[in-house]
Amino acid sequence: MxxxxxxxxxxxxxxxxxxxxxxxxxxxxxxxxxxxxxxxxxxxxxxxxxxxxxxxxxxxxxxxxxxxxxxxxxxxxxxxxxxxxxxxxxxxxxxxxxxxxxxxxxxxxxxxxxxxxxxxxxxxxxxxxxxxxxxxxxxxxxxxxxxxxxxxxxxxxxxxxxxxxxxxxxxxxxxxxxxxxxxxxxxxxxxxxxxxxxxxxxxxxxxxxxxxxxxxxxxAQFQADEDFWQQHVAKTITALIVDHSDGLRLDRQKLLGLHAALRVRVVREALRQVRGDLQRIEAVHLQSILSLLTAHRSQSQLDIPDCWVARRYQFLWLRKKAPEKVAAYAFELPVPGRVDLPDGRFLRAVFTEKKAGESAFSVEFDAVRVKFPLLVRNWQFGDVFHPQGMPGKKKLKRLFSDEKIELEERDRVPLIVSGEEILWVAGMRRSQQAPVSADSAQILRLELLEGD
Amino acid sequence: MxxxxxxxxxxxxxxxxxxxxxxxxxxxxxxxxxxxxxxxxxxxxxxxxxxxxxxxxxxxxxxxxxxxxxxxxxxxxxxxxxxxxxxxxxxxxxxxxxxxxxxxxxxxxxxxxxxxxxxxxxxxxxxxxxxxxxxxxxxxxxxxxxxxxxxxxxxxxxxxxxxxxxxxxxxxxxxxxxxxxxxxxxxxxxxxxxxxxxxxxxxxxxxxxxxxxxxxxxxAQFQADEDFWQQHVAKTITALIVDHSDGLRLDRQKLLGLHAALRVRVVREALRQVRGDLQRIEAVHLQSILSLLTAHRSQSQLDIPDCWVARRYQFLWLRKKAPEKVAAYAFELPVPGRVDLPDGRFLRAVFTEKKAGESAFSVEFDAVRVKFPLLVRNWQFGDVFHPQGMPGKKKLKRLFSDEKIELEERDRVPLIVSGEEILWVAGMRRSQQAPVSADSAQILRLELLEGD
Missing domain, CATH: 3.40.50.620 (HUPs)
Incomplete structure (x- = not known):
């Protein structure tokens, strides 16, 4: 002894x-x-x-x-x-x-x-x-x-x-x-x-x-194995982390490219990094996260003890808690004038006589053909609009999904509504309504701008 | 069901x-x-x-x-x-x-x-x-x-x-x-x-x-792990195999560079490749092989069930059986003449008057100062000689070990002996005996040559 x-x-x-x-x-x-x-x-x-x-x-x-x-x-x-x-x-x-x-x-x-x-x-x-x-x-x-x-x-x-x-x-x-x-x-x-x-x-x-x-x-063998896995997982996860400014975002494709034995451990390590420990995490939780990766739905999420995990298209996103919902809002947009948005950006409306060209963040309408007042609100289930350059109407939900806009982002997208019609999905697409033509006497210009 | x-x-x-x-x-x-x-x-x-x-x-x-x-x-x-x-x-x-x-x-x-x-x-x-x-x-x-x-x-x-x-x-x-x-x-x-x-x-x-x-x-988790290890070991061992013409030779430094959990599995896989299976191989056998790698002795070997494993300087060498010992031999070398060696090479002795220069495989002596007959034999424990260019005598064993000549190779090295003195450790070093000088009337040239 x-x-x-x-x-x-x-x-x-x-x-x-x-x-x-x-x-x-x-x-x-x-x-x-x-x-x-x-x-x-x-x-x-x-x-x-x-x-x-x-x-x-x-x-x-x-x-x-x-x-x-x-x-x-x-x-x-x-x-x-x-x-x-x-x-x-x-x-x-x-x-x-x-x-x-x-x-x-x-x-x-x-x-x-x-x-x-x-x-x-x-x-x-x-x-x-x-x-x-x-x-x-x-x-x-x-x-x-x-x-x-x-x-x-x-x-x-x-x-x-x-x-x-x-x-x-x-x-x-x-x-x-x-x-x-x-x-x-x-x-x-x-x-x-x-x-x-x-x-x-x-x-x-x-x-x-x-x-x-x-x-x-x-x-002793298991200890040696665990030590190996720790090193191997630490090395692997670094190459998979896309963003760690808001929880952790991992590259889904790269995750799927890993051997199953390594993948489950990388997911567990991601949980550990986000939560601080692995208490109350069981095999069933890891399995449900892995299922997210290969499920049919390209956006879905689940709550596991002390963690929120979501698939967002090509990312796996882990946060301590689900992101805060953006509260529903609806403001009148004075013209000319501006409206501050909840996320710090703002919308500006001006009348002008000179075309300046359009972008995702700046659009122009024939002011005479626009029905006032203008309303700014976030999207609602059932919203439909008629995008410029397309033959018919399109569900907004479909537009979002075609453009792979993540669920949390969708609530941040301001809609500019005129009467029953969505004029502009700000930052993304304008509608076919009231296009500026050679005859347009007055132009309504709308801009989405970063906060001051 | x-x-x-x-x-x-x-x-x-x-x-x-x-x-x-x-x-x-x-x-x-x-x-x-x-x-x-x-x-x-x-x-x-x-x-x-x-x-x-x-x-x-x-x-x-x-x-x-x-x-x-x-x-x-x-x-x-x-x-x-x-x-x-x-x-x-x-x-x-x-x-x-x-x-x-x-x-x-x-x-x-x-x-x-x-x-x-x-x-x-x-x-x-x-x-x-x-x-x-x-x-x-x-x-x-x-x-x-x-x-x-x-x-x-x-x-x-x-x-x-x-x-x-x-x-x-x-x-x-x-x-x-x-x-x-x-x-x-x-x-x-x-x-x-x-x-x-x-x-x-x-x-x-x-x-x-x-x-x-x-x-x-x-x-199921162990199965996934095993599958991972199989792939990882297969990929790893390929980069470690130095030679597989006679059993398997692995690079010792690279083996030591592996994580312990991987190293033991690579050694096990090497055993599997050499033996065909892993029957009767236990943890203790793997441990003894791993100990070889780090032991003080740069050449040692051990028998494990159906396999022979040796460290030879920077290699780990696995064979189904220990290599055959080269039988001790001793032949007279006629001058001029030749002697066939057991490994297929041969030695040739000639008298000449012109110097041709020396190499590890061809040496020249002042024939007048050489005592005949010449004997060709393999080394024996206790052999000593006086290498050219060195102040004193040296144990042959020491020469072999300085030059990192593997144990099996040592028995293949022919010695040319004149009286009590080793004239030439063929293929390696000549002795200081009977060097050719400007006065040398006749030169004895000895050559070690590959078989016809």
Missing amino acids: QATICSQIEAAGMGSADHLLVAVSGGIDSVVLLRLLSVASNQFGFRLSVAHFDHQIRPESRAEAEFVEQLCERMRLSFFFGSGDVPAFAKEEKISLEMAARQLRRVFLLRTAKRLDARLIALAHHRDDQVETFFLRLLRGSGSAGLAAMKTLNSCWWRPLLGCSREQILDFARKENLNWVEDGSNADTSILRNRVRHEVLPQLRELNPQLDERLSVLS | QATICSQIEAAGMGSADHLLVAVSGGIDSVVLLRLLSVASNQFGFRLSVAHFDHQIRPESRAEAEFVEQLCERMRLSFFFGSGDVPAFAKEEKISLEMAARQLRRVFLLRTAKRLDARLIALAHHRDDQVETFFLRLLRGSGSAGLAAMKTLNSCWWRPLLGCSREQILDFARKENLNWVEDGSNADTSILRNRVRHEVLPQLRELNPQLDERLSVLS
Whole structure:
């Protein structure tokens, strides 16, 4: 055991300049870890401090804290105590006691490590914990990322006993005549974990006595795979991001060109970037996003936990929330005069006698043949108009879709309406109404302009 | 169930031009599959034939074959019968009965399908089998490739019931009033599979009633991953193969430049290419090959099942077997005259009066100062010589290693020995002995030449 710890210390590169914080619950695993690290600290010269978190779940927890404090006194080690009302926190956050204890303990340990300038926090998880975690995740249907389970070194979290079995730890504790309290963490483990520990694993170990070694190897393989995927996905997604000014826009064609195994991971990474994490994201959510990409409809959207995902023609668009709907509006456009639009642009109407030529943003009508007043409004379902240069009427919805105008954009397009007729789909197309001819005495010029 | 089969048939693209061979043991799974396919064949128009393999493990097997034959008669389907002495084959090949039955049955089905020109062979594996296979492989410590388990369609093997549970199959059989024999395959399944089926899985399903669905999803994910890896590895290995004229040589630096997760798979693929398959290759073998790459020794080798793997400086070299050792030899080199070398090259010795200049393959000595006769032999441990242009003696082994001459090459290098002294390490370096000077009356010229 001591040799294992020493090789782990070497692998972690701990030296005399380092300060190590070790989390000690007072249970056998952490007491053994403390003993091993304390012996090693003399050899390697790093400083050792102890942190204990009182989760206040059971009445004995206070006594456990005192046990650890006294142990530290005897060992002449600094002792840092933290506590939190885990049951209250669990209730407040609507999470399990186990989860609440883990979160509060985690925060306490990180804070303590920061205060001490400790590079690593040692935790006493061992191989049996690892195998249990593997099976719990398997039972919950985690993907291969979940099955990678715990890492020996994961940022500042260090688990030097991850290669040791519960049996080895027990042997060591007995041989060294150590005292410990019944591990508080056993009590707050979930019923599922306990059943995996006491029912499932003993049965499986009977079928294969090498189960734990095999699963350790498998977990390590999954970890290597996950690391590969992280790098590969990070490299891939960069080439797919078209825009990240408003959520994330990915190129749909390029997404579809990826291998399915890579595509699903790129989508998951996009979710992670937009949401900040992947909590509550399940395989079914990823599947529904992937279905968007190949569905018949070129524009559709779906809500998944803490994220809104849309296909917009050749893009996949992810946002934390759905974009705000543009409120319906209708203003009179005075002529001459101007109207400010909700998005900051404005419309200007003038009478003139000289043609200046037309563009998508500036159109001209024979003023005599236009029915006033003019109305500016956004589009409504059922709108129809007669575009210049086309034989008949066209549904506005159809125009939008032919021009691949995204749903959110459509609401921003101002229509200039004269009586029953749409004169101009501003920024896009004018109608055939009242064209300027050689005979036109007065010209009505309408312009769509960016805000000042 | 019928709908499931129909959608599977569509996915497999079975049409009226196709001939489908279905493997029927007479057990409930295959009887249900046969019924479903027979109904579907009317709709889709493909031809259906039945194959049954009598494994001769139990006395009832003959009766089972008759049951299937009569079933086919009633259904007016062609019946193909095959049999083999599974116990004898198992003994001969030193494999389990289950493995032997599977291999013989597989050969029979493939042969029958080929004779009938059947594109696919339908097998009755269902989701419970899939989950069992998953757990068996997990228990055996398979990597993620193994956990991908069975595919619905894998070359000509087709498993249209893979999405259906045993329960669904039983319901269907009862509702349709089908007859079946107790499945022969239950008897020849291993003890391990039976324990997984009857002990492990019921317990796990109790902990998670959605276990089967979850594991199906996980298997599908592993399958997608495996497919990705296959493509990625195939693309990667091509750029790493330096030579494939004698086994396979891979570029060591490029291998080391790969991500660990990719590297181990490239090595596995190299093994597959050299050996033809990956049978008996375990994680430990892959690890030992990877260790070769980074070990201190620049030349070392190891034997793994059916393969020999060596590091030779900047190469990883894989062969089915270790290269043949060059037999030790020692010949007298007549002057003038020639000696044929075992590898097809030859050495020529002449006396001359005119210098022609030296190269690695042609050297000149002052004949008067050379002690005759000359001996040609390959190197021996302990050989030392005095290279021209160097202050002192040098171990031949050291010369070889400085020049990065691979172990196998070293035995092919002919030494020309005069008395106790090595005159020439042919093809590499001459010694300082008897250099030609202005006074040299007669020159001894030695040449190493390619065979005629």
